Amino acid sequence: xxxxxxxxxxxxxSRKALLLPGRTAGRKNQPSxxxxxxxxxxxxxxxxxxxxxxxxxxxxxxxxxxxxYLSRFAQRHPVLFVELYRSDVAESRIELKQPDAHPKVxxxxxxxxxxxxxxxxxxxxERRRVLQEALENQLAGQFENPLLWFYxxxxxxxxxxxxxxxxxxxxxxxxxxxxxxxxxxxxARERELLEKADLVFCGGQKMRRKRLSINSNTHFFGTGVxxxxxxxxxxxxxxxxxxxxxxxxxxxxxxxxxxxxxxxYALVAALADARPDWHVMMVGPTAKVDPAEFxxxxxxxxxxxxxxxxxxxxxxxxSVALMPFALNAATEYINPxxxxxxxxxxxxxxxxxxxxxxxxxxxxxxxxxxxxxxVKLCAAEVAKxxxxxxxRGIKLAAENTWDANVAxxxxxxxxxxxxxxxxxxxxxxxxxxxxxxxxxxxx
Numbered sequence: 179x180x181x182x183x184x185x186x187x188x189x190x191x192s193r194k195a196l197l198l199p200g201r202t203a204g205r206k207n208q209p210s211x212x213x214x215x216x217x218x219x220x221x222x223x224x225x226x227x228x229x230x231x232x233x234x235x236x237x238x239x240x241x242x243x244x245x246x247y248l249s250r251f252a253q254r255h256p257v258l259f260v261e262l263y264r265s266d267v268a269e270s271r272i273e274l275k276q277p278d279a280h281p282k283v284x285x286x287x288x289x290x291x292x293x294x295x296x297x298x299x300x301x302x303x304e305r306r307r308v309l310q311e312a313l314e315n316q317l318a319g320q321f322e323n324p325l326l327w328f329y330x331x332x333x334x335x336x337x338x339x340x341x342x343x344x345x346x347x348x349x350x351x352x353x354x355x356x357x358x359x360x361x362x363x364x365x366a367r368e369r370e371l372l373e374k375a376d377l378v379f380c381g382g383q384k385m386r387r388k389r390l391s392i393n394s395n396t397h398f399f400g401t402g403v404x405x406x407x408x409x410x411x412x413x414x415x416x417x418x419x420x421x422x423x424x425x426x427x428x429x430x431x432x433x434x435x436x437x438x439x440x441x442x443y444a445l446v447a448a449l450a451d452a453r454p455d456w457h458v459m460m461v462g463p464t465a466k467v468d469p470a471e472f473x474x475x476x477x478x479x480x481x482x483x484x485x486x487x488x489x490x491x492x493x494x495x496x497s498v499a500l501m502p503f504a505l506n507a508a509t510e511y512i513n514p515x516x517x518x519x520x521x522x523x524x525x526x527x528x529x530x531x532x533x534x535x536x537x538x539x540x541x542x543x544x545x546x547x548x549x550x551x552x553v554k555l556c557a558a559e560v561a562k563x564x565x566x567x568x569x570r571g572i573k574l575a576a577e578n579t580w581d582a583n584v585a586x587x588x589x590x591x592x593x594x595x596x597x598x599x600x601x602x603x604x605x606x607x608x609x610x611x612x613x614x615x616x617x618x619x620x621x
Contacts (some may be wrong), residue, residue: 206375226254228324229255232328234354244259244349251584255282258317258320261285264307267289269578273314290304293533302335306337325591332389334370345594345595347377375395376595379398381400385511401518402582405522405576405579408489408520410494411494422494433461435516439505443472446473446478448549450477459492489519490523498525513538520571527543527545528552
């Protein structure tokens with residue numbers, strides 16, 4: 179699924195999470211050919227070093243790129259998944275959780291006082307202090323000399339160079355600075371992270387090209403897919419979700435994912451208006467939008483969030499799988515995770531003309547450049563689905579699994595570690611300077 183910016187749920191039920199602004203510094207490692215042998219040795223040794231991840235999304239929220247990758251890395255590496263919360267507490271505290279299905283993942287929820295949220299030095303220093311205290315006490319000996327893995331660029335000032343890390347990885351999954359409500363300092367702090375990172379992964383080709391001039395060791399790793407999970411939609415014994423079954427065989431044009439400023443709501447309404455015999459089903463939680471303002475039609479269903487486990491049963495009933503994204507700043511760089519998930523489920527896909535969809539999925543997805551064309555393409559797929567495109571989609575999904583991506587990422591990580599060892603880097607990064615906290619983005 180695609181993601182909203184910073185939707186961590188705070189303990190005071192305000193659903194507000196913070197990204198902190200910051201400063202710039204720099205270091206880079208582009209592995210040379212001479213590191214290949216060292217990387218091979220490191221990869222072969224299966225060094226089970228720990229990973230500490232800083233994420234702007236909660237582990238228990240929508241299951242997507244961070245959870246897909248970190249749950250797989252946890253098969254070889256202990257993972258500490260750190261979440262930051264603005265909470266109604268007098269003093270900072272933590273909560274530690276162990277996800278039932280992932281025994282080598284530890285979720286650390288860091289709650290900082292909301293009353294001091296406008297004190298940048300305090301917030302940066304406190305988030306570092308509290309984590310270091312936990313690593314020395316409750317988590318003693320479990321996450322020493324870790325690989326730091328960033329999704330949240332705002333965490334860089336607090337942690338980079340402070341945890342005796344062996345290397346820094348930045349997995350850039352979205353162009354967060356272009357999301358509604360992004361803090362102005364996000365761009366500066368992301369640049370700081372890019373300059374300090376040993377290795378950068380990007381979820382889109384455009385995002386990679388934009389960052390190559392800052393960090394030459396930047397690689398495109400687009401969306402992956404769990405084909406076993408979404409392939410359940412192809413199984414004859416997979417029952418339809420009750421929401422689909424209740425429609426008694428009528429065509430269902432379906433979307434699953436976060437429902438936020440990236441959706442083209444006028445297009446969704448146009449689909450419902452085009453054919454009264456169609457049902458348009460929008461599945462997912464909302465973020466930064468008011469559901470009271472959504473278009474309402476008898477054949478338009480906003481059914482809310484469903485679990486990851488429920489998605490194959492829903493997708494099985496989609497006559498057409500939709501990517502009805504608006505073309506705006508928030509979607510300029512997105513590479514929708516749901517594209518391969520729809521394909522693994524054997525569904526026809528119709529999308530608006532996102533750049534990444536055109537580049538990555540143009541031979542599978544039907545791509546519309548207007549509302550009228552979107553409706554026309556949906557009608558064509560409902561009447562006669564393109565078997566050739568569906569088969570190409572199933573094949574493309576099989577070639578781009580999360581597991582395959584993780585194996586390739588492990589090799590890049592081994593090369594980065596070998597390069598660091600060869601260079602004998604002992605860079606210490608000061609955390610004394612911060613940008614004032616202004617216009618922070620809350621969800």
